[in-house]
Amino acid sequence: MRTFTRVAAGRLAGVFKILSTLLWLAACSSSPQEAPVQDLSPPPSQKLTHHTVTRGDTLFSIAWRYGLDYKALARRNGIDAEYRIYPGQRLALDVRLKPVAKPPPAKPKLRSKSQTKSAPVVPAPQPSNNQLRWRWPVQGKILQRFSPNNGLNKGIDIVGNLGQPVLSAAPGMVVYAGNGVRGYGNLLIVKHNQRYLSAYAHSRRILVREGDRVKAGQKIAEIGSSGTDRNKLHFEIRRNGKPVDPLKYLPKR
Incomplete structure (x- = not known):
């Protein structure tokens, strides 16, 4: 009887050992493998072309x-x-590269005797760079000045009341009126000549349209808070596309 018990115990121990081995192998095969480490940081920003x-x-x-x-x-x-x-x-946008080649001009068609030659379009005269006399677009306290180093503020911010008139700082033509430029809200851009543009941002209401010619001091918009957190005018002057300090152009006060 004792012999039988020892044999049975030995067989059970062997079976248990085999089962333990199988369970260990199964656990190893089913355990997930460690995933390789990946750098999920965003790629460096690239300049748009x-x-x-x-x-x-x-x-x-x-x-x-x-x-x-x-x-x-x-x-x-x-x-x-x-x-x-x-x-x-x-x-x-890479303006320093060579211009895109233009297609060759089409040959002019012969005109019949009954056709008349249309008069050439003569653009309205624009003030030269030396004739521009800038004026303040609104009267109010300067909230933030021009930042030439870090470029955080490309103009000046002037505090105003909701609906206060915004005046054209110099004569020119409206070349943009809309809200498609991020960060500017309702924006007006006025072309004064071949060198200078001015901008009037965050308006509550724009009172002129693209293509309109405006005089210095003409009401063109109303102060608002579109695209910002308070009622103010963001005013910029750009010379050949580059922001300049408006306080160097506006009259002293």
Whole structure:
């Protein structure tokens, strides 16, 4: 009896040992393998080289957004002096490269005797760079000044009351009126001549349209808080596409 018990116990121990081994192998095969370490940090930012025109864009607003001279942007993309662009058009932003080749001009068609030659379009005269006399667009306390080093503020911020008139700082033509430039809210851009543009941001209401010619001191908008947290006017002057300190152009007060 004792012999039988010892044999049975030995067999049970062997079976238990085999089962333990099988269970250990099964656990090893089913345990997940350690995943390789991956760097999930975002890739470094890359400078955009192209912009696809969307509805509401103008050549001037695109140049403003990327800090470019609108004339250089037009030359780079083979755009004529009318500066017309269309939705879906892809514009190269690397303005220092060679301009896009223009197609050869079409041969003029012969005119019949009954046709008349249309009069050339003569653009309205614009003040020269030396004739510009800047004036304050609003009267109010300066909330934030121009930041030339870090570029956080490309103009000046002037505190105002809701609905307070915003005046054109110099004569010129409205080349953008909309809210398609991020961070500016309702934005107006006025072209004064071939060198200078001015901008009026965060308006509650815009009172002029693209293509309108405005006089110095003309009411063009109303102060608001569109795109910002308080009622104010953000005012910029750009010379050849680059922001300059408006306080160096506006009269002392």
